[in-house]
Amino acid sequence: MFKGKNVVLGVTGSIAAYKAVDIASKLTQKGLAVDVVMTKAAQQFVTPLSFRSITHRPVVADMFDLASEYSVEHVALAERADVMVVAPATANSIAKMAAGIADEILYSTVLATRAPVIIAPAMDVGMWQNPVTQENVNKLRSRGFIIVGPGYGRLASGLVGMGRLVDNEEILGTIYHVLGRKGDLAEKQIVVSAGGTQEPIDLVRFVGNRSSGKMGYAVAEAARDRGAIVTLITGPTALLTPAGVDVMQVQTAAQMRDAVLKAAAAADVLIMAAAVADYRPATVAEGKIKREAENLTLELVKTIDILAEVKGDLIKVGFAAESDDIVPRATEKLKKKHLDLIVVNDITAKDSGFDADTNRVTFINRKGETEQLPLMLKSEVAHRILDKVVSLLAAK
Ligand code: CTP
Numbered sequence: 001m002f003k004g005k006n007v008v009l010g011v012t013g014s015i016a017a018y019k020a021v022d023i024a025s026k027l028t029q030k031g032l033a034v035d036v037v038m039t040k041a042a043q044q045f046v047t048p049l050s051f052r053s054i055t056h057r058p059v060v061a062d063m064f065d066l067a068s069e070y071s072v073e074h075v076a077l078a079e080r081a082d083v084m085v086v087a088p089a090t091a092n093s094i095a096k097m098a099a100g101i102a103d104e105i106l107y108s109t110v111l112a113t114r115a116p117v118i119i120a121p122a123m124d125v126g127m128w129q130n131p132v133t134q135e136n137v138n139k140l141r142s143r144g145f146i147i148v149g150p151g152y153g154r155l156a157s158g159l160v161g162m163g164r165l166v167d168n169e170e171i172l173g174t175i176y177h178v179l180g181r182k183g184d185l186a187e188k189q190i191v192v193s194a195g196g197t198q199e200p201i202d203l204v205r206f207v208g209n210r211s212s213g214k215m216g217y218a219v220a221e222a223a224r225d226r227g228a229i230v231t232l233i234t235g236p237t238a239l240l241t242p243a244g245v246d247v248m249q250v251q252t253a254a255q256m257r258d259a260v261l262k263a264a265a266a267a268d269v270l271i272m273a274a275a276v277a278d279y280r281p282a283t284v285a286e287g288k289i290k291r292e293a294e295n296l297t298l299e300l301v302k303t304i305d306i307l308a309e310v311k312g313d314l315i316k317v318g319f320a321a322e323s324d325d326i327v328p329r330a331t332e333k334l335k336k337k338h339l340d341l342i343v344v345n346d347i348t349a350k351d352s353g354f355d356a357d358t359n360r361v362t363f364i365n366r367k368g369e370t371e372q373l374p375l376m377l378k379s380e381v382a383h384r385i386l387d388k389v390v391s392l393l394a395a396k
Contacts, residue, residue, distance in 0.1 A: 001383070005179055006033045008077055008113070010086040010106040011051075012093040013041020015156040016122040016165040020087055021046060023168050025054045027175070031059065035077055037106045039093065060105055073107060077105075078113035083178050085111065087148075088122035088165045091133050097145075098136035118146045120171050125161030141372040146241075151265050155303050157192045173243025176225045183227030184390050190228040191263040192271045193306075195235030197253045199280035201298065202289045209275050212355040213237030215378050216273035217320070220245050222382035223271075231267070233259045235274060253277050253303040262326040264310045269389055272307045273343075279303060307337045317385065320344045330364055340392050341365050343385060351375055363388060 007027050011020045020036075027034045036051040037060040049061035060077065078084075086106070089101065093106070097119070102108040110117060119140060127133055128150060141147050149166030180186075194216020198206040213234060220232040221242045230245040233256060235270075241247045248263070250256045252275045264270045279300035289296070307318050318339045320330040323346070330344040343364045351358050359381045363371040365388075373384060 001183075002030055002032050002176075002179055004033075005082045006035065006080050007175065007179075008081040008109060008115075009034055009036045010050075010084065010089075010093075011036060011038045011042040011046070011082045012086065012088060012090045012106065012112065013039055013044060014090045014122045014165070015045060016088040017042050017045035019168055020164055021050050021054060023085070023087060023171060025068045026168065026172055028055050028124040028177075029224070032179075035060065035080070037061075037077070037082060037107050037109055039104050041090070061198075062105070075112050076110075077169070078109045078115070081109075081113050081115040083118065083175055084110065084113050084115050085118045085120070085171065085175055087118070087120035087171050091121075091127040094119065094121060094136050094140065116144070116146060117175055118148060118171070118178065120148045120165055121150045121163075123150070123163050124155055124157050125159055125163045128161075128163040146174060146178065160392045163259075167240070169240050170243040173221070173224070173245070176221075177244030179312065180227040181227040183211050183225065185223055185386065186227030187266045188223075188228045188269060188393065189231075190223045190269045190271065190389075191231045191260065191267045192216050192223065193233045193260055193274035193276075194220065195237040195254060196275040197235045197254065197277045197303075198251050199277045199303075200251075200284045201281050202285035202287065204288050207279070207281060207300070209277065210355060211235070211275035212235075213239050213358065213372055214355070215273075215359060215381070217242060218378040218382040219271050219273055219385060222379060222386055226386060227238060228269075233263060233274070236252065239253035243371050251382040253280060253306070257306045257309070259302055260306050261310065264312065264314060267318070268306075268314040268393065270310055271385065273319050275321065276306055277303055288391045305337065307339070315340045315389060315396075317341045317343065321347045323348050327362065327364065327370060330362075332370060334364055334366070339366075341385075341388055343381075 034055040048061045051059045096107050102111050151164040151166040153164040195213035196209040196211035198208045200206050220230050223230045224244045232245050233248045248259050282299040282301045316339045320333050330342050334342040340363045359378050360375045
């Protein structure tokens, strides 16, 4: 979906420069054309060859290199960019960008570009906290630059504090979010639920299920990449929280209900991918239940059906995890919960459903039309769901 889009990745002289190689790689894998621009200091840490080998494009490393196709073309580079990213950005580079100094091609490109610029700072804690740096960062922010991070943690100096380059996933998420601003879901408010809920039995135990959250997270990320304003309401998962998405962590079905009802009130679309517990323990024992009785019976009571409770003028997409009578059962759910679309997966298939990276789903719409999709990555399934959402929104 990012085909034909161009990212200019500026790399400055930080020990974290090696992480930019991975950023370049991930962007290239996404189908983006990546032009890397390096400062002289950056080349002390990584070589242009690393980037060139990954992006398969020339790397701009010297403003006065007449052999380079970009030597006097920083303006062309700046013009071609759909987004520019400086990662890692040192305190020195931030100071130069804030002051408009253009003594290297990276800085003249930042100065010349009309594309959004994302800056991911990386430096020692003292340099980050210095009022000069803070002033420079605020200056850039107030001019519309997007600042990602820095994060907290162990620094190259051995100190622990603010200044670490944030995780690449966060930088990448921000890039996709910016690139997707004009996508086919631009400005649409989409609420996605994901993961399984946990219903407490006592202080340390719960009734749960095997949902990994992967399907819902894939939908949230795909919607973000297509320009939507995404709220992800998630049960506990082992997944990284996606950048550029508003994430709300919940544990129980009751908490998920409150969060979903609140978010759905202002939403255009609700996509309910969470595996909400159907039953919860009637009472939660105080402390920890002791291993004393020979038998222990848990009384379970029904939870509220969140999807059925959400009313209003929004598109509702539900999921159905079925093991038999798949289409009739799912159609029944679509009707009962007043859905526009239901995404059904056969949980008996090994390569799809819970915890897999792939899924094999069937769509059923209000007219009762079914569409069976082949086995595909959850990220692809996510886009196919959103294609349907785009049509449903257009038909409203
Ligand atoms: N769902 C919900 N609230 C619940 C249970 C389920 O909103 N308390 C949503 C799920 O997120 C999913 C859809 O309803 O989008 C269908 O979930 P599923 O568990 O397959 O259906 P149930 O209605 O719970 O029926 P059953 O478990 O009997 O198949």
